[in-house]
Amino acid sequence: MxxxxxxxxxxxxxxxxxxxxxxxxxxxxxxxxxxxxxxxxxxxxxxxxxxxxxxxxxxxxxxxxxxxxxxxxxxxxxxxxxxxxxxxxxxxxxxxxxxxxxxxxxxxxxxxxxxxxxxxxxxxxxxxxxxxxxxxxxxERIGNTARSLAFGRHAYETARQWAMQVMGGMGYTEETLVEYCSRKTRGWMIAGGSIEILKNRIAEGVFGRQFSQRPPKA
Ligand SMILES: Cc1cc2nc3c(=O)[nH]c(=O)nc-3n(C[C@H](O)[C@H](O)[C@H](O)COP(=O)(O)OP(=O)(O)OC[C@H]3O[C@@H](n4cnc5c(N)ncnc54)[C@H](O)[C@@H]3O)c2cc1C
The missing domain is CATH 2.40.110.10 (Butyryl-CoA Dehydrogenase, subunit A, domain 2)
Structure with missing residues (x-):
């Protein structure tokens, strides 16, 4: 301190x-x-x-x-x-x-x-x-934030692995809202600016500089 x-x-x-x-x-x-x-x-x-x-x-x-x-x-x-x-x-x-x-x-x-x-x-x-x-x-506050993120991530990953395909074939049909939500959400991760580009926009605000809109060349 x-x-x-x-x-x-x-x-x-x-x-x-x-x-x-x-x-x-x-x-x-x-x-x-x-x-x-x-x-x-x-x-x-x-x-x-x-x-x-x-x-x-x-x-x-x-x-x-x-x-x-x-x-x-x-x-x-x-x-x-x-x-x-x-x-x-x-x-x-x-x-x-x-x-x-x-x-x-x-x-x-x-x-x-x-x-x-x-x-x-x-x-x-x-x-x-x-x-x-x-x-x-x-x-302490930064440490608590980092620890909370790490613990939450671990809990989420563990739960996610436990529950794959938890809905089986039904989750792959149009009979449930789940497949609809998945399809729509995937699109919103690109439409209006992909999440990678939006992260760049946030970073531009944080660092006060511009980042290229083009992906880095191999
Ligand atoms: C795990 C743990 C470890 C701790 N270790 C220590 C320690 O080592 N030493 C020490 O001195 N203290 C320690 N504390 C105490 C901690 O600092 C207090 O609990 C904390 O500051 C909140 O005070 P309070 O519990 O009196 O809640 P209150 O101040 O009574 O608040 C109650 C609720 O109202 C909300 N609230 C209060 N005011 C506002 C406002 N103006 N606007 C919006 N919401 C508001 C709060 O966010 C909270 O959710 C610890 C607490 C925990 C949980």
Whole structure:
């Protein structure tokens, strides 16, 4: 993610995480701040050189296994008041509820912060850091899209192979709508611009340049 860890944070956390020895989780969502994440209410109140964290996070994947949590907090009001801190899971004032599972099998647990002390060196982004932090999710969003496409494709191909010629001879006669749909659809893949040419048109829009209408020469 596109955060700005200090050299000290990299040394203390990143090494362990990248080597697979440690687990981190992201505590962003709250019961009243899901899609509207900027409504989050977990506060970071100045206390000496550091901060005291108070609030509750839900849906945090793998929170019960994490050594450290990246917690979205509010240093002040509004979107501009949001930043983030690293909280050790076993720090005083951190409590967790009963683990639960998402449909995909991954586990999550509700986490409570009750006056949890965070030293200044565990602040990742201070107030004003929200936009930068949320942009880190673009990586996850692209990954989720690619994974969904791949899984969907696999499910579709498996189903398709299982069901060939599922209608037998009947599917090849004019007695069913299926053969009609197949014939008509095949034509619409060419009429009005073949799918290859239409893909070129989309690419022209994306890349802002023109592609030849002629097929490449052998
Ligand atoms: C598998 C999984 C893993 C997760 N892991 C984490 C994690 O590690 N850390 C973490 O912090 N959170 C995690 N989450 C929580 C996730 O970020 C939230 O579930 C998500 O942001 C949606 O919030 P919500 O569930 O409160 O739904 P809500 O915000 O209550 O939305 C409910 C429905 O309303 C729709 N909706 C809401 N607002 C609008 C709108 N303005 N226009 C149109 N539709 C709208 C939404 O699309 C949704 O379908 C995870 C969730 C899942 C499913």
């Amino acid at each position: 596109n955060f700005e860890p200090t050299e000290d944070q990299k040394e203390r956390y990143l090494k362990r995480l990248l080597s697979g020895e440690g687990v981190i989780c992201v505590g962003m969502t709250e019961s009243e701040a899901g899609s509207a994440v900027t409504d989050l209410q977990t506060t970071a109140t100045p206390d000496g050189a550091g901060y005291r964290i108070n609030g509750t996070k839900v849906f945090t994947t793998h929170a019960q296994y994490a050594d450290v949590m990246l917690v979205y907090v509010r240093f002040g009001p509004g979107v501009g008041g949001i930043g983030s801190v690293l909280v050790e899971r076993n720090a005083p004032g951190v409590k967790q509820g009963r683990p639960s599972r998402f449909l995909n099998g991954e586990e999550w647990v509700q986490t409570y912060f009750d006056n949890t002390c965070v030293p200044p060196e565990n602040v990742v982004l201070k107030e004003g850091g929200f936009k930068k932090q949320i942009a880190g999710f673009n990586v």
